[in-house]
Each structure stands twice: as structure tokens, then as C-alpha cells.
Amino acid sequence: MKPVLVKPVLVLALGRPTFDVPFAETYAAAAFARLDAEGFTTCGPRTLLFDAAAAREAIAGIDPATLGGLLLLQITFTDASMTVEIARSFPGIPLALWAFPEPRAGGRLRLNSYCGLNLAAHALGRAEVPHGWVFAAPDMPDLASSIRAALRVATLPAPPLRQARTDAAQEAAVAAIDDALRNRRIGLVGEHPAGFDTCRFDDAHVTGLLGGGGVTQLPLCDLFERARAADAGTTARDLAEARRAYAGTEAVDEGQLEKSLRLLEGLRGLKAGHNLDAFAVRCWPETFTEYGCAICGPMGILTEAGTPCACEADVMGAVTTLLVNAASGQAGWLVDIVDMDEASDTGVFWHCGSAPLSMRDPECRARAQIHSNRKMPLLAEFTLKPGRITMARLTQAQNGLALALGTGEVIRAPMSFTGTSAVVRFDGGVKQAGSRLIGSMLEHHVAFAYGDFRAPLEAWAAARSLPVIDLTPEGDAP
Numbered sequence: 036m037k038p039v040l041v042k043p044v045l046v047l048a049l050g051r052p053t054f055d056v057p058f059a060e061t062y063a064a065a066a067f068a069r070l071d072a073e074g075f076t077t078c079g080p081r082t083l084l085f086d087a088a089a090a091r092e093a094i095a096g097i098d099p100a101t102l103g104g105l106l107l108l109q110i111t112f113t114d115a116s117m118t119v120e121i122a123r124s125f126p127g128i129p130l131a132l133w134a135f136p137e138p139r140a141g142g143r144l145r146l147n148s149y150c151g152l153n154l155a156a157h158a159l160g161r162a163e164v165p166h167g168w169v170f171a172a173p174d175m176p177d178l179a180s181s182i183r184a185a186l187r188v189a190t191l192p193a194p195p196l197r198q199a200r201t202d203a204a205q206e207a208a209v210a211a212i213d214d215a216l217r218n219r220r221i222g223l224v225g226e227h228p229a230g231f232d233t234c235r236f237d238d239a240h241v242t243g244l245l246g247g248g249g250v251t252q253l254p255l256c257d258l259f260e261r262a263r264a265a266d267a268g269t270t271a272r273d274l275a276e277a278r279r280a281y282a283g284t285e286a287v288d289e290g291q292l293e294k295s296l297r298l299l300e301g302l303r304g305l306k307a308g309h310n311l312d313a314f315a316v317r318c319w320p321e322t323f324t325e326y327g328c329a330i331c332g333p334m335g336i337l338t339e340a341g342t343p344c345a346c347e348a349d350v351m352g353a354v355t356t357l358l359v360n361a362a363s364g365q366a367g368w369l370v371d372i373v374d375m376d377e378a379s380d381t382g383v384f385w386h387c388g389s390a391p392l393s394m395r396d397p398e399c400r401a402r403a404q405i406h407s408n409r410k411m412p413l414l415a416e417f418t419l420k421p422g423r424i425t426m427a428r429l430t431q432a433q434n435g436l437a438l439a440l441g442t443g444e445v446i447r448a449p450m451s452f453t454g455t456s457a458v459v460r461f462d463g464g465v466k467q468a469g470s471r472l473i474g475s476m477l478e479h480h481v482a483f484a485y486g487d488f489r490a491p492l493e494a495w496a497a498a499r500s501l502p503v504i505d506l507t508p509e510g511d512a513p
Contacts, residue, residue, distance in 0.1 A: 043077055043103060044078070045077070047105075049117055049151075051112060054111040069178060102125065109151045112147035112148065114231055115157070116230030122159060131168060139376075143453050149373055153372065154479040157479065163191060167188035191433065199496035200494075208490075209494050209495045213498075219245045220248050220250070220313075221250045224315070224348070225255040234347050234349040237431070237436075240436055255321055265297040265304075295332060313353040313354075338391045346480070354429055380460060381459060384481075415454075419445050424443055426483035427482055431478070440506060489509065
């Protein structure tokens with residue numbers, strides 16, 4: 036008999052140079068070593084690919100007919116543009132994504148790989164590209180079978196949608212939510228970053244959800260000009276308030292701190308000048324590279340004051356946060372989910388430093404911090420208080436419109452990563468929540484607030500004929 040020829044799997048390692056590159060390279064080397072040890076026949080370069088040009092060079096001249104599969108190593112967070120372009124270059128070839136947990140060591144988020152997986156899965160879903168996925172360390176037992184199973188995925192799964200249930204007891208709450216959302220306007224400052232399909236939005240969806248409201252588009256330069264022209268007296272008062280609210284302000288660059296607080300006044304000016312109720316802000320890179328500081332802290336301060344601010348120009352994230360605020364009666368927060376750990380049965384909600392101060396654990400002092408990648412202030416740093424939470428996302432996964440809902444508990448824990456973060460125990464367990472988040476190809480931002488207000492959100496979705504995706508089982512945890 037002739038020997039059976041095994042077609043190789045093209046393996047490409049994706050990364051972004053603003054994360055911890057030496058640390059990322061150790062993960063890439065360990066991943067390739069494990070694939071070799073498990074007997075995978077692979078091809079492709081074994082270096083980190085940081086941009087589209089490098090990715091195109093890596094796949095140039097490869098005949099899809101010679102490949103048995105395509106495995107993308109999501110070593111660090113990246114946007115999804117390379118992922119989608121690579122996938123479309125090999126139509127019909129089995130595709131899997133492999134992302135990596137990192138230690139919750141209290142320092143910077145060195146890889147942010149899980150969030151990259153989240154964003155990539157959403158983009159592939161909207162591009163209608165079938166794919167499997169694995170989130171595992173390179174030394175995980177039985178890893179080879181998980182990767183092979185991921186490479187066997189041939190079709191996109193049907194969205195796990197169900198019809199939202201009407202609840203007559205929630206009629207008044209639904210009316211109150213509608214009143215709170217009606218005619219609200221989102222200030223879209225700048226455009227979402229390239230490769231962030233999670234932040235694309237449909238004007239008609241936004242107008243319908245806000246009962247006639249909509250989006251006011253504003254260039255970043257308007258914000259920067261208002262910030263540069265901010266009243267010196269107002270900036271001085273904001274600086275004094277920041278010194279009261281955050282420990283450690285004396286340790287950050289004074290000029291950059293003042294510039295950051297001028298952005299707060301710039302946002303206030305845009306809000307008043309355009310009658311805005313929430314913001315979706317292109318928070319990087321131009322705030323750092325063109326203006327010279329971080330906007331995370333100012334966005335958190337404005338969120339606390341009742342004007343939710345969504346990172347990365349995520350308009351639907353801003354709408355979701357308005358919805359959560361209306362249902363809970365408090366300031367919600369839009370987060371990345373950056374880790375899911377089955378051993379501890381917990382996940383981590385995180386953002387660079389934009390949480391409202393009302394969410395602070397009273398046992399943890401809020402500190403002024405610099406951005407972990409860009410090294411500029413102002414960011415808040417603290418862990419979040421324990422308590423029941425409800426999470427939601429108005430999702431456009433697979434190009435539909437639905438409401439994802441879940442419940443859980445923030446537990447008191449040491450700081451996972453610098454910035455503002457919460458360790459969450461999901462109702463029904465982290466395995467199901469993670470499977471639903473990535474498997475449903477949801478966006479990489481989820482809004483939450485304290486309390487159990489799932490019932491009014493479900494009834495509101497029913498009144499809008501929105502289907503529901505359950506991230507966790509209904510009802511309280513046992």
C-alpha cells in the first residue's frame with residue numbers, strides 16, 4: 036500500500052507589538068513545541084506576525100489545495116483584520132483559533148489573548164466563516180484532541196436564540212426603560228479602530244432601540260480642540276478632585292495628568308454643545324500619539340456622573356450601557372472579558388482604568404495609574420466590590436440583532452491585572468458562560484451593573500421582539 040500523505044496545517048502566530056513581546060514569544064515557542072510533540076505536520080513561519088504585510092508575506096504562494104487546515108495562534112490581543120483576510124485567502128480550509136490564558140499576577144495584561152479570541156470569533160461570524168476555537172495553555176492535557184476537534188468545524192453554528200418571554204409584572208419597568216432610552220443621543224467621537232467589527236453599528240438599529248434617538252458623529256479633533264481650550268479654573272478644580280479621589284497622583288506626570296483632565300472638560304463641552312446622553316470614543320491611539328495622554332480616567336468620571344462612555348467607539352456598547360443604567364438605576368460599566376478559568380470557576384471583567392468609582396471595593400483604595408501599554412495617565416486602578424450583577428449586550432452577532440443576558444457574582448479577590456477589574460463567578464459556571472460568549476460570536480464588550488434586573492431586561496426585549504441569548508441560566512445561583 037502507498038503511504039497516506041497527511042496535508043500540513045498552516046500555523047500562524049498573531050501578535051501586537053504594544054503587548055509584552057518577549058513574553059508572547061515564549062508562548063508562541065511553547066505552542067509550536069507542543070504541536071510538534073503531538074505529531075502535527077505544520078507549515079508556515081514560526082515568528083510573530085504583527086501586521087497585515089507580515090501576514091500576507093507568510094501566506095504568499097501557498098496553494099490552499101495543499102493544506103489540511105489553518106490554525107491561528109492568538110498569542111496577544113490583535114484586531115481581527117488579519118484573521119479575516121487570512122481566512123478568506125483559504126476558503127473551505129478548516130480553520131481554528133487557539134488563544135492562551137495568562138497568570139492573574141496583578142501586573143499589566145501582558146497578552147490579552149482571550150479578548151483577541153472574542154473579537155476574532157465575532158468578526159469571523161459576521162464574515163460567515165466557519166471556525167473552531169480552543170482556549171488553553173500549551174501544556175494542557177489532551178490538547179491535541181481539542182485542536183483536532185476545532186479543526187473539524189465545518190459550518191457556523193445556529194445562533195442559540197430563544198424568544199424573549201413577556202412578563203406582565205414587569206410592564207411598569209419596561210415602560211420606565213423605554214422612557215429612559217427615548218430620544219437619547221450617542222456622541223460618536225472618531226471612528227472605531229480598523230479590524231474591530233465588534234464596534235460596527237447599524238443606524239436603523241440604534242434609532243429603533245432609542246425610540247427615535249441616534250448617533251451624532253464628531254471628529255476627534257473637536258474633542259482635542261475643546262480640551263486644549265478648557266477653562267483653567269475648571270481644570271484646577273478637576274485636578275483637585277482627582278487628588279482627593281485617587282491616591283498616587285503625585286507619582287504620574289503632572290503635565291499629562293492635567294492634559295487628561297482637560298479631555299474630561301472637552302467631553303463635557305461636546306455633551307452640552309450637542310445634547311448628548313452617552314459617548315462612544317475612539318480612545319486610542321490618537322489620544323496618546325496626537326494629544327498626549329489617556330482618556331480612560333475621564334471616561335470613568337463621566338460614566339459615574341451618568342453619561343456612559345464606551346471605549347473603542349463602540350456605539351452599540353454605549354446603547355447597551357444606557358439600557359443597563361435604565362434597568363438598574365445606577366451607573367453601568369462596559370468591559371472586556373479577559374480571562375475564563377475553569378480551575379477557579381471564575382472570569383475576569385477588565386478595562387484599562389475606566390470603571391465608575393461607585394463600583395470600587397471599599398477595601399481597595401483607588402489609585403491614579405498610567406496606561407499599561409502607552410505609559411500615560413490618567414487611569415483609575417482598583418478592584419470592584421463584591422455583589423450580584425446582571426450583564427447584557429445588544430449583539431449583532433452573525434449579522435442579526437439580539438439581547439445577550441447573564442447573571443453572576445463579583446467576588447472579592449486580589450487584583451488580577453492593572454487597571455480596573457472584577458473577578459466574576461457566573462451562574463451556571465464559567466465553562467458555560469465562556470462557551471456561550473465565544474461560541475455565540477458575541478462582541479468583545481459586555482455591559483453590567485450591580486443587582487438582579489434580568490427580568491425587566493427580558494420583558495423589554497420581548498416588547499421589542501428581540502430574541503435572547505442566555506449567557507447563564509435564569510434565576511439566582513444556588
